[in-house]
Amino acid sequence: MLLGLCVGLSPVGQALAELPKSFPLGPAVRCELSAAILFCRQSGTAGFYAISKSGTDTYARGYDAGLATYWAQTSSQYGRFSIFSGVSGDGQVWFGSSKRIGWNMVSNFSTSSGDARRISCNRISGCN
Numbered sequence: 001m002l003l004g005l006c007v008g009l010s011p012v013g014q015a016l017a018e019l020p021k022s023f024p025l026g027p028a029v030r031c032e033l034s035a036a037i038l039f040c041r042q043s044g045t046a047g048f049y050a051i052s053k054s055g056t057d058t059y060a061r062g063y064d065a066g067l068a069t070y071w072a073q074t075s076s077q078y079g080r081f082s083i084f085s086g087v088s089g090d091g092q093v094w095f096g097s098s099k100r101i102g103w104n105m106v107s108n109f110s111t112s113s114g115d116a117r118r119i120s121c122n123r124i125s126g127c128n
């Protein structure tokens with residue numbers, strides 16, 4: 001599910017315009033691009049996700065093969081600030097916000113099980 005979360009926070013509109021029709025996204029993920037939907041499948045598993053964008057809203061849904069559950073997430077962008085929320089088939093709900101600072105994206109989110117996290121992602125060094 002975290003993969004879906006991170007992908008959902010990325011600037012999908014720009015990414016959709018720049019990607020070829022079929023490309024690898026890391027060693028275990030293969031993606032296809034249609035007119036408005038990015039569809040990715042995790043190699044060796046039944047996991048997948050799809051992302052679409054409409055205006056300032058991004059929609060992501062997928063299946064986490066490791067947890068054997070479906071999930072969906074919506075995010076809305078306001079300049080450098082985004083608000084997102086999601087739900088998974090096992091009843092987990094999450095809500096959070098992200099702020100872009102230069103090449104960094106700092107995200108804070110909490111879940112219905114009481115977990116709260118902060119993730120910082122950099123375009124070069126990845127997430128921690």
